[in-house]
Amino acid sequence: METLNFLAQGFDVALRPVNLLMALFGAFVGTIVGMLPGLGPINGVALLLPLAFALGLPPETALILLAAVYLGCEYGGRISAILLNVPGDAAAIMTSLDGYPLARQGKAGIALSLSAVCSFIGSTIATIGVVLFAPLLAKWAVAFGPAEYFVLMVFAITCLGGMVGDKPVKTLMAALMGLALATVGVDATTGVYRFTFDSVSLSDGIQFVIVVIGLFSVSEILLMLEKTATGQQAIKASGRLLFNFKEFCSVGWTAVRSALTGFVIGTLPGAGATIASAMTYMTEKRLAGAKGRFGEGDLRGLAAPEAANNASACGSLIPMLTLGVPGSGTTAVMIGALTLYNITPGPLLFEQQPDVVWGLIASLFIGNIILLVMNIPLVGLFSRMLSVPNWVLVPAIIIVSLVGVYAVHSTTFDLVLMIGLGVFGYLLRKTDFPLSALILGFVLGELMEDNLRRALSISNGELGILWSSPISLVLWALAALMLALPGLRWWRNRRRPQAAHA
Amino acid sequence: MYDRLFGAVWLLLCAGLAVIAWGFQAPFSYDPVGPRAYPLLLLALMAAGSLWLILRPSHLEHLLSRHQSLRALLCVLVLLAYALLFEPLGFVLSTALAAAVLGLLFGGRPLACAISGVLMGVLLYVLFDLLLDVPLPLGVLTFLVE
Incomplete structure (x- = not known):
């Protein structure tokens, strides 16, 4: 009952004209950004974040805007996946497997509308999940002390290593790089300048916006440079549209x-x-068995990834809102956005800033409806945007990025730093380091050090406090499991061919 | 190969940073950890990772051709020039120039790029500075306002 009251309060916030307008605008921009190959939700959120800040939007409005962009990207990614066979963002790779064959069979309209509805189902179910579970988790998480928090963050980082693909060492190293980047600047507890190289501009640390835009947008431009313009034509959505x-x-x-x-x-x-x-x-492919025509245009192969990627986008808001620990690269950026407003996400957020939290959750419902309504009739308009040539698109992205960074401090130093980070990000991408891990580390960096040092000052330097409570012990065990996962996977893969031989 | 190179460079960097980090000391402090331990811990872990990369590199196939790396370098130089000219020349002029050159780099035709560059410089200035209230430098065009 209490939850419903809060939700009503949230709708009250989300239905204010400014917030509705921002949700609409964010959904529109998000769809476009998600659709354009190469630009994903992180870029979209990163590009709009400085703008939201410069415009002086209140925190709940800014967050609603960013969440709408995030959701919109998950909707948009499927358009280019279906029509071009080029996934607009990484999560849409699976969508193109069955979506593109469907489009080739002249069923592009059906594929687009059906996937939009599946996206809607995914987000709605997940948003209901957020409503049900987030307050519970927040209540439970209030019991976390600094030591538990520190271990939780260790777990989040090892989770990355265990879950993200085949290169655990590089993933963990990328996260460490992010953590290390976050130590630049004056140390909050003692006032010692760290890694500033006597530069005034670095004394309060590297601005979050600069890191995100440099690493993601600038490096993306350099990557786009490699792909010579392919004259690939988008398939026209003709025939039955619904x-x-x-x-x-x-x-x-x-x-x-x-x-x-x-x-x-x-x-x-x-x-x-x-x-x-x-x-x-x-999973769906396995469930369908031999009857499925996965890979040749099975509708289920379209529905599964679309519902799942939208659901996980919403689900990743839970750890962000309740624990202050991001569930994805994009939510990491959103945490950064909140800290720009001096709001620290975490369990207390639900008590201290109910407008922000519940406004955001309610806006997810609204944003979803906006996106569904927008996506079915406007798909023609969106698909026409796919034909904007790179020589217009790229300069536009660069200019908006530069303006975004400039808006923070108005110094040339920041612009140069952004380009430097962009080159660094490009090199990391060329050598297969996942950048989302780096940004996660960067966001967690300050919190992690803070909590570690607070825990140790409680215990007067005694390390034992880090594993003294049951919660932290469980988290340590989970973290160890995550570290062991890649090794186990490797071991199993090595065993399997031998078993086949025998 | 590239993994080894990266690992080696990163290891050296970690060593260098560790030397710097060793000097972080607070004159007096109530906190038992101090400003030094945490960065050193991170550097040590990264150094371990670099060693792993040197010892067990993965095979990276996608090399850049000379042509491609030249273009990437050119792009970075254009971006740097844009950043450095942003304040002296002002937003409108530097943006028009940068947009036109970047357009060329991404395969646009010269005339079309020139036009789109000028349009972007002017229109985005109007959008950001006048409509959205993001202050941007006018640079050499300041006299127009007075």
Whole structure:
């Protein structure tokens, strides 16, 4: 009952004209950014964040805008995946497997509308999940002391290493780089300048916006430079634009099932939409067995990843709101946005800033409806935007990035630093370091050091406090498990071919 | 190969930073950890990671051709020039120039790039500075306002 009251209060906030307008604008921009190959939700959020700040939007409005962009990207990614066979963002890779064949069979309209509805189902189920579980988790998390927090963050980082793909060492190193970048600047406890190289501009640390835009937008531009302009034509959505009832029924359960899985995966720190969509696609493929025509245009192969990636996008808001620990790269950026407003996400957020939290949650429901309504009729307009040539698009991205960074401090130093970080990010990408781990580390950095030092000053330097409570012991065990996972996987893969031989 | 190179460079960097970090000492402090331990811990862990990369490098296939790396370098130089000219020349002029050159780099035709550059410089200035209230430098065009 209490929750419903809060939710009503949230709708009150989200339905204010400014916030509605921002949700609409964010949904629109998000769809476009998500659709454009190469630009993902992190870029979208990173580009709009400085703008939201410069415009002087109140925190709840800024957060609503960013969340709408995030959701919109998950909707937009599927358009280019279906029409171009180029996933607009990483999470849409699975969508292109069945979406593109469908488009080639002249069913582009059906694929687009059906996937929009599946996205809607995914986000809605996950948002209900957020409403149900976030307050519970927040209440429980209030019991966390600094030591537990520190261990929780260790767990979040090891989770990245265990979950993200095949290169655990590089993932962990990227996270460490982020943590190390966060130590630049004056040390809050003792006032010692660290790694500032006597530069005044570095004395209060590297600004979050600069890191995000440099690492993601600038390096993306350099990557785009490599791909010579491919004159690939988008398939025109012709024929029937809406799916029929039978088609919907054939994917209904798939969508619901995938949404639930996606939600659970999204709430884990580190594992995001990409993993969720891949996992549900594989599951559905296995469930369908020989009867499925996965890879050749099976509607279920379209529904599963779309429902899952939207669900996990919403699910990843749970650890962000309740624990202050991001569940994905994009939520890491949103935490950074909140800290710009001097709001520290965490369990107390629900008590101290109910307007922000519940406004955001309510706006997810509203944003979803906006996106569904926007996406079905406007798909023609969006797909036409795919034909904007790179020589217009790239300068525009660069200019908006530069303005965003300049808006923070108005110094040339920041612009140069952004480009430097961009080159660094480019090199990391070329050598296969996952940048989302780095940004997660950067966001967690200050919190992690703070909590560690606070814990140790409580115990007067006694390290034992870090594993003295049951919660922290469990978290340590989970972290150890996550570290062991890649090794186990490797061991199993090595065993399997031998077993096949015998 | 690239992993080894990266690992080696990173290891050296960690060593260098560790030397700097060793000097972080608070004259007096109530906190038992001090400003030095945490960065040193991170550097040590990263150094371990670098060693792993040197010892067990993965195979990276996608090399850059000379042509591609030249273009990437050119792009970085254009961006740097844009950043450095941003304040002296002002937003409108530097943006028009940078947008046009970047457009060329991304395969646009010269005339089209020139036009889109000028349009972006002017229109985005109006959008950001006048409509959205993000203050941008006018640089050499300041006299127009007075």
